Amino acid sequence: MLDGEPLVRWRWLGDHFGYLADLTADHAVIALVPVLLALLLAVPLGLACARFPRMYQPLAAVFNVVYALPSLAVFVVLIPYTGLATRETVMVPLTCYALAVLLPTAVDGLRAVPEPVRQAATAMGYGPWRRLAAVELPASVPYLIGGLRVAAVSSISLAAVGALVGRGGLGYLFVDGFQRTFPTPILAGIALVALLALATDLLLVAARRVLAPWARGVAR
């Protein structure tokens, strides 16, 4: 770090307000669209796994292996297919990572419905698919949202690494700061990533209150 360079140049922040807002918005899209895509995949896959339990272990194994891969390596491997500096290079692996979190939560949530509830539903004349859709799925919403909170925060953090392959919203501030030995953008990036994660988490907690009001303060 250069002598005399302050940790944070407040003026720089003021001058680049619009730029920082753009990067934050970009980061939110890159990080959270994959989570939404993963949710759209996790629900039908989870329902299928709940209906046909044998599917679950192999699927879970695949996504666990994907989850174990270092993100940067996956970004680099994807470049020949998606091109450098395209959003897809970052968003495809992020979708897989989110799915690796959401699929088990979806399946666990569907399975967590108490057996008497399941039996009562069957005894009232719900077929297996209809019961999954009308009883187990809505009853598993609190679980799903719990999984979404983990997946969203981890995706926001991972998306920053995408800057190393040319995309990555707020991650660009880290690359920029290191190259110029200029700490202000680095600290701003850290703060904005944390703020974005916090805001997303609060939004999901609010969503849980709206979508599953019955789960509030329920111990079981």
Place this chain on the structure above:
Amino acid sequence: MIRFEGAAKRHPDGTVAVRGLDLDVPAGRTTVLVGPSGCGKTTILRMVNRMVVPTAGRVLLDGADVASLPAARLRRGIGYVIQQAGLFPHRRVIDNVATVPRLLGWDRKRARARAAELLELVGLPPETARRYPAQLSGGQQQRVGVARALAADPPVLLMDEPFSAVDPLVRAGLQEELLRLQAELGKTVLFVTHDIEEAVRLGDRVVVLREHGEIAQLADPHTLLTAPADAGVAAFLGRDRGLRGLGLRPAGAVPLAALRPSYDAWELVLDQEGRPEHWRRGGERHPAPVFAPDRDSLRSALDAALLAPSGHAVAVDAEGRAVGTASRAAVVEALAAAGPVPGQVPHAGR
């Protein structure tokens, strides 16, 4: 009517749950299956709505083999109540109760109106309708479970230990409520319990099972208590059978004496409406135990006579006004006069 014809259930691992059951469950009455755990009573119950498919024999519902009907349609016509109620946690009470009518294609408004009627029928205050199941007590949840089972007015009601998970006081209330409902609705009830007291209290007929779903005895509660088929049934019935049998005898047979100013120095003090307040002797006061001749059992009358310091049970009418008294001797006289065959028996009230 439900008829079991050699209905058997053998599990894939070879163990036999039910060896082969022949049983007629009459329409409009309550039949209780009672037996130790593992005797196959729940399996038998579930054969009726095809939650369990017999490996041999068949089950007929009003003459039709239940296997010949589509499972979903069959089940929508059979109410089912289980131990933990099994309410849908994500639906409000009213929508839990409206489930089967909605499945049958009723519109939401009509289904909810019906659900509201049922909540009232099972004695739940209207404000419970908007709550979620987790906000209710265990006893309330069970009531909702019963309301939900009755929502589409099914002729048959299957109840699998519905009151076993609630505390004794609440259980007694729920049993009372079921007797009242059944007197009003006349459903074909098949009720499973391991509690012989509950069986004797609720059943028009009691089927005592031993293992593999074999019938040890099938009888009305009074016959069961007074004439158990064998030593095994007698042991299962437990102690004090004779005394408990009094709970099935109406107290109406007790001869009543007119109220007197004093009973061996004890005076019965009434309030302004004529309801007994207490027994008084000098400065001493004791509560005045009462029984209602038209509702209570001989057991209640005897109990009241034994507890009264004066030795006289006070008979009261529906409004709780004293209408007469019965001495211990008078109650015993009624006991002696009671023949072995029960007439129209009230259930042990309390």
